Amino acid sequence: MPTTAETIRDALVTARRERTLLEIAELPVPASLSDGLAIQRDVSRRMGFADLGWKVAIAEDGTAIGGLMPGPWLAAGETYEGATGAELRVEIEIALRLVRDVPLRPQQPYSRAELLDHCDKAYLGIEIVESRLANWSGNVAMPLWLTDAMGHGGYFVGQELPKTVLDDLSGLDCFISLNGVTIYDRPAVHGNGDPMAPFLAWANRKEEGLGPLKAGQLVTTGSLCGGVLSPGKGEVVTRLAPLADLSFTLR
Helix, strand or coil, rough: CCCCHEEEEEEEHHHHHHHCCEEECCCCCCCHHHHHHHHHHHHHHHHCCCCCCEEEEEEEEEEEEEEEECCECCCCEEEEEECCCCCCCCEEEEEEECCEECCCCCCCCHHHHHHCCCCEEEEEEEECCCEEEECHHHHHHHHHHHHCCEEEEEEEEEEEECCHHHHHCCEEEEEECCCEEEEEEEEECCCCCHHHHHHHHHCCCCCCCCCCECCCCCECCCCCCCCEECCCCEEEEEEEEEEEEEEECCC
């Protein structure tokens, strides 16, 4: 009989390859967050994904958690194609590019300034959250959510931003429209206050988990607008005002 890890891994690999959705009630739940991360790693390897980037977050219990972002990165004007029936959410974020490796260093935690010094550029980033789990919002246990890379679907890399934007979000606003209709327009707010907090927590994790932070990878620091549900498909305009904007198509 397949183990919990094998059952989830095989279901997610099939769902990704066939662009289908899975019913949460039909899947077992990993015993721990670390088990969820291990399954995610296995899914990524089975899919042959490259480790081009990371989405990072902090769980309710304070544990640093991450999701692999395999790329390829999308650019302004390009199209993201979702699976039939999938819920698509748009997140306005700030991404950092690593210019140096960040090796695991549990006995000597990185400081915020030191971690920023390992990054040479910041960008406007737009994450598309498209989980392989149907009806996941508010219904999925965190260990199972981790197996699906926290719902990572795709990532648009936009204009370069000053790294200092991470120091103070005041005066910034997040705007999203679909086919000319505004669906979100509010001040930029990060769930952890400091957008660097999840990145710092992940860099200072106790175990390697998903893999190392390497030069050239992108790290996205978390949403400044929550996960904004797209009510349909079409032309999307996103803006981190007054700094940058990015338009694309959802199909």
